Amino acid sequence: MSTHTHAHSVALPGHKDYRGSKIGIWLFLITEVILFGGMFLLYSVYRSRYAVDFHHAAGELNTLLGTINTLVLLTSSLTMALSIAATHHGNRKLALIMLALTIACGAAFMVNKYFEWSHEFAHGIYPGSEYLLAHPKGEILFFGLYFTMVGVHGIHVLVGMGLLSVMFLKVMNQPNKTVSFVAGHGLANADGGHFAVLDKDGNAVWKSEPIDATIERVDMKTKYWPVKERFHVADFNQLENSGLYWHIVDIIWIFLFPLFYLIT
Amino acid sequence: MSNDAGNEHEAQAHEPMGYGTYFLTWFSLLCLTAITVTAAGMHFGGMSVVVALVIAAIKASIVLFLFMHLKYEDAMFHRMLLIMILALTIFIGLTFTDVLFR
Numbered sequence: 001m002s003t004h005t006h007a008h009s010v011a012l013p014g015h016k017d018y019r020g021s022k023i024g025i026w027l028f029l030i031t032e033v034i035l036f037g038g039m040f041l042l043y044s045v046y047r048s049r050y051a052v053d054f055h056h057a058a059g060e061l062n063t064l065l066g067t068i069n070t071l072v073l074l075t076s077s078l079t080m081a082l083s084i085a086a087t088h089h090g091n092r093k094l095a096l097i098m099l100a101l102t103i104a105c106g107a108a109f110m111v112n113k114y115f116e117w118s119h120e121f122a123h124g125i126y127p128g129s130e131y132l133l134a135h136p137k138g139e140i141l142f143f144g145l146y147f148t149m150v151g152v153h154g155i156h157v158l159v160g161m162g163l164l165s166v167m168f169l170k171v172m173n174q175p176n177k178t179v180s181f182v183a184g185h186g187l188a189n190a191d192g193g194h195f196a197v198l199d200k201d202g203n204a205v206w207k208s209e210p211i212d213a214t215i216e217r218v219d220m221k222t223k224y225w226p227v228k229e230r231f232h233v234a235d236f237n238q239l240e241n242s243g244l245y246w247h248i249v250d251i252i253w254i255f256l257f258p259l260f261y262l263i264t
Numbered sequence: 265m266s267n268d269a270g271n272e273h274e275a276q277a278h279e280p281m282g283y284g285t286y287f288l289t290w291f292s293l294l295c296l297t298a299i300t301v302t303a304a305g306m307h308f309g310g311m312s313v314v315v316a317l318v319i320a321a322i323k324a325s326i327v328l329f330l331f332m333h334l335k336y337e338d339a340m341f342h343r344m345l346l347i348m349i350l351a352l353t354i355f356i357g358l359t360f361t362d363v364l365f366r
Contacts, residue, residue: 026341030348037352044356045363047313063301070297078290081331085283247332251324258316262304 018234025241029248032156036252039149043259046141053138058263060125061146065116066261069109070253076105077250080164080243087236090228092174095239099168102246106161113154146260153256156249160242167242175230181218195220281330289330296323 047054083098124131127147132140195208195218211218224230300319308315329335334345 022337023340026344030344033348034351037355040352041356041359045359048360048363067297067301071294074290074293074297077293077327077331078286081281081286081289082283085281085286244332247327251327254323254327255317255320258300258304258320262300262316264304264307264312 016234016237018237021237021241025244029244032248033252036149036152036255039145039152040255040259043145043149046138046145047259047263050136050138050141053136054142055263057135057139057142057146058260060120060123061261062116062119063261065112066257069112070257072105072109072112073250073253076102076109077247079105080246084236084240084243087171087174087231087239088233090226090231092171092226092231095171096168099164099171099239103161103164103168106157106164109157110154110161113150142260149256150260153249153252156252160246160249163242163245167239171236171239174235175226175232176221176223179220179222181220182216281333281336285330289326293323293326296326 079098079101083095083102086092086095086098120126125143126132127144132143192210192212194210196204197206199205296319300316300323303315303319304312306312328345334341
């Protein structure tokens, strides 16, 4: 990956495949859509059967909180996209700020959900409650679907927040690089060579012990100033993939919101 | 190792979208949300589901093509999306050919 490839320097196996990785994440996202698709299928059948009950049950939901949550997630998609755009522009600080805002939006969404569900539980609306079981079949089905689908979606939001937190740490480490020389690749038949740090006159400022056959691996960790020239799109593959996941979570909510909160 | 150079080229292939474009996208999504909430207050009868779904589909398309860069990806990704939509349509559509006649 470095531009100065010496005959003996070989990056550790595990080469990067930008396009392959992108195909992979899209395939996964499609499986996520099919996962929710199955639940939407259930929803569509029961709604067609119990249209009036669904309408009544939906009246119990807090449309304002639902709308706010929609706006929160849409904004989180914006900050996510801005974070990635910032890396393309070589602006690490902005990327980190936007990433933090995205995670904060996710937290806000979950806090809203907490208030919503607390209110509903307090009114006896939860899966299997006696209050609910006294209601018409269609309303029980509505809430069963509501808690399941919104719940699974909420888990996806939490997972996304965890993922983005990990990405935050990775972006913080950019554009630093680690190049590894492994026995069998770059260190084969090493016998008495050494690593040295040289000053501008070519004098060794530091010299390692001799590299012999007992050495398994040498890691060269380089820290760089976060200047724009050091930021390459391919280095932010994981961040982009995480962004794609986050957007899918947003898209699923885009469908959940009108189907549960806006039934007229 | 040589693949890494191809990697870099592949990744750098498209021009980055500007920050402004993302804000415009976000704003249009907010507007569509306002529209869908307003439409919910209107009486479309049986059509209200259709209206809600159409608006949701438009919002999803905006997120897919702009935020998720699908507009700038090559045909293969578009085909994957198409196949997925087709699959869901068949699952739900075919189920209704049964359910509607019970």
